[in-house]
Each structure stands twice: as C-alpha cells, then as structure tokens.
Amino acid sequence: MIELDVSRIKNIPGGKEHFLKDFEMRPIDTGIEEIFFNKPVALDLTILNNDGLLNLTGKLEGNVRLACSRCLEFFDMLVFAEMEEVYYNESQNNDLSADDGGEWISFKGDKLDITTEVVKSLLYALPMKLVCRQDCRGLCQNCGVNLNASCCHCPKEETDIRLQVLKQLLEEKE
Numbered sequence: 001m002i003e004l005d006v007s008r009i010k011n012i013p014g015g016k017e018h019f020l021k022d023f024e025m026r027p028i029d030t031g032i033e034e035i036f037f038n039k040p041v042a043l044d045l046t047i048l049n050n051d052g053l054l055n056l057t058g059k060l061e062g063n064v065r066l067a068c069s070r071c072l073e074f075f076d077m078l079v080f081a082e083m084e085e086v087y088y089n090e091s092q093n094n095d096l097s098a099d100d101g102g103e104w105i106s107f108k109g110d111k112l113d114i115t116t117e118v119v120k121s122l123l124y125a126l127p128m129k130l131v132c133r134q135d136c137r138g139l140c141q142n143c144g145v146n147l148n149a150s151c152c153h154c155p156k157e158e159t160d161i162r163l164q165v166l167k168q169l170l171e172e173k174e
C-alpha cells in the first residue's frame with residue numbers, strides 16, 4: 001500500500017508538501033498478463049491544500065518486466081506516468097454532494113492511500129502493444145519456435161491478419 005502522510009498540510013489552506021519516495025510494488029495482474037517491478041517505483045509528487053481539497057500532481061517512474069505479446073519472452077521497460085488527482089477529507093466536507101465529488105477521491109485520517117491511482121497511472125502509461133521490440137517476429141504459428149532466435153522449416157503461411165479475414169470472407173461467399 002502506498003500512503004502519503006498529509007497530517008501537516010491537511011488542515012492548512014495553502015499548505016504544500018513535496019514527496020520524493022520509492023515504493024515497493026507488488027506485481028499487477030491485469031487479467032491478461034502480470035506486470036512485475038524490477039525496482040521500487042519512484043514517485044515525485046506535490047500535494048497542495050487548495051481550500052481544504054488536496055491537489056496531488058507529479059510524476060512517477062517504474063521499471064517493469066512483462067511478457068512480450070508476440071514472442072512471450074520477458075522484457076524490461078521503463079514507464080513514465082503523470083499523476084493528477086484531487087482528494088477530499090471525508091470528515092470535513094460533509095456538505096459535498098456526490099456530483100461535486102464525482103472526480104474526487106475521499107480520504108480519512110492523516111494518510112492518503114494512493115495505491116489505486118498509482119497503478120492506474122502506470123497501466124495508462126503503458127503502450128497499447130506490449131512487444132519486446134517493434135520488429136519482434138513472434139512465435140511460429142505452426143511449431144512454436146521463437147523466430148527472433150532461430151528459424152524453422154514450416155511452410156510460410158500468410159500472416160497478414162487483414163488478408164486472412166479477407167480470404168475468409170471470400171470463402172464464405174462461395
């Protein structure tokens with residue numbers, strides 16, 4: 001759990017605190033794959049008390065290890081993410097309607113638990129295609145050999161997915 005102590009500034013409008021911290025992260029299971037952390041995630045965050053609301057801004061850097069979606073080999077990647085969140089004190093802002101606080105995150109006590117927001121920011125910062133390198137050749141569909149490391153003697157198949165779909169459509173027509 002990633003927590004920031006805001007006891008010094010939570011009651012002082014205009015109060016500001018800078019957090020420069022490294023946090024150990026547990027692997028994230030996205031349901032599709034697992035993302036491991038080679039190093040603690042480095043956070044560089046500022047929290048400003050804006051009329052009782054805590055505005056968090058800053059950036060984070062993670063060194064992650066994940067499996068290539070083409071060749072399934074593990075590879076490392078640096079991830080940089082920006083964070084921008086607003087937290088409100090549950091015990092102070094009782095008059096906040098749900099509408100006002102739609103985008104805001106509530107907190108209690110002296111600590112902000114920012115774990116969820118950190119995970120979200122990291123996932124959001126990942127590229128759509130998780131490949132070990134742009135020209136990764138992946139695995140042979142037929143024999144499963146890693147085509148980056150060696151080649152095989154399987155008959156060359158048409159790998160362009162668009163052509164495959166087109167072929168299917170044409171076959172269905174006949």
Ligand SMILES: [Zn+2]
Nearest residue numbers: 068071132136
């Ligand atoms: Zn790969």
Ligand SMILES: [Zn+2]
Nearest residue numbers: 140143152154
């Ligand atoms: Zn093959």
